Amino acid sequence: MDEQRPGLSDPSPATLRRWRRRLADEREEARVYRELAERRHGEEREILLALAEAEARHAAHWERLLGERIGRPRRGTLRMRTLAFLARHLGWVFVLALMQRAENRIPYGAPDVPASIVADERIHAEVVRGLAMRGRARLSGTLRAAVFGVNDGLVSNIALVLGVVGGGATPGTVLLTGLSGLLAGALSMAAGEYVSVSSQRELLSASAPDEAARESIPRLDVDANELALVYRARGMSAEEARHRADTVLRRSRTGPLPELPGVADPEVVGTGFGAAVSSFVFFAAGAALPVLPFLAGMAGGAAVAVAGAVTGAALLAVGAVVGVLSGAPPLRRALRQLAIGAGAAATTYLLGLLFGATVV
Template structure:
């Protein structure tokens, strides 16, 4: 978290929202919950044989977790490589064309409200240190913090574990249960857990806990109903 001094002298802090691990954790748990409870209830709608449902649930857990981890790794790796390429171009330009880069930085500050002469002074001061200059250009031109790119491997690991955790919750009733009771328990656990995730997300984003939790519950509940009905229709047609 970074800190700053507000206009009233009070220190305010910001969370790091650029790195990939926090996003991977939230989306991993949420996706795991919704996708696997929908899968489990879809299978249960066609057949309440607990063995079939368990196999489908575990398979969905593993396939989804691996897919999420792979996608997160590839996405963040590509993003990091793209940013690193742009930083390399910027570093070369700062070394070879410092006057042009200084003028470019000054122009940015003029657009933001500084007087031209003051902007030139600020830009020249920042450009006096190549590393500071690179950091400033990255933030002002590319819109990224080069120190907060995130780790693709860490994000992939978190994504895998989070998805697996979320997927496991609606599978719990089927480990020792079966039939209508397991169907209801799985649905209630899945929907209830999504509400909890929604509440946690609301606290992080400082949004309404109730509204966010209800939104998550509606999404999960709608998915459960839809897949259960589809499973029932397919099961009846196959049977």
């Protein structure tokens, strides 16, 4: 029993504070999962509610340890309270990505954390990873267009603006150049995403199994047929394909027609129109930021400083969001994004100074 382990029967004040904090965090985690479950349905809702029940079970462990010393109910850490707030007001994929990181922060080496809770939290992290993967798959086409769009708008237009500034262009010319870059880039990105996503959907559709072939399964000769070749062509080993084919043939005689192995659902990549609109809007939004100081009538070093600061802050935000959604460290992704944008802007500015562009 946990209560019999050294240090648990006569806990110090610091230990009691730690237990109360863990109790508060477990309650907050359960609340986050319940909030997320309210926005889902079917299997995903059941999984989230099961996770909430598991966190409530962990909270009960700390309640038992504290006993009469439990004290007044405490609030969870700022991180967990923020996640609960986001679960109510923000997209669930983003919150799940954050919860995945939170599940990995359990103090695995602490002697007062039972091995069962440590194991539970590791499994919870995998469950959350799986749920987040589902959400990322649904968002992949439009999300990719949005992220690439805003990032490309920021980087390309700050580089363009600083390039002509370095070349000695007047504020009016800088503004015209920035707005032209915004429109041209947004149209180009939208067209590219439309062609890319539409082509990907067409490739997936062309690789989908033919319904006529599926309907032919019950009429195949049980002793001589090539059904196993279908599964081998889709990547199964010869033995696995033969076993699968035999199973399918038996079931096709008595039950509904089985599905032939297919490829990813075309809906996973989104629609060409949706990707194009998303790319256009987000590229334009990103590209507008470096131009804002010049639109406001600023000029010279002040305008460049404001444009750089605004663009840098946006690059940091985009990098952090991408990091969270991909499960990577957000700070590292944010700094990488900033370094890429700063490098591109510095390069074009130096080229402008070097060539001394003359604008007519």
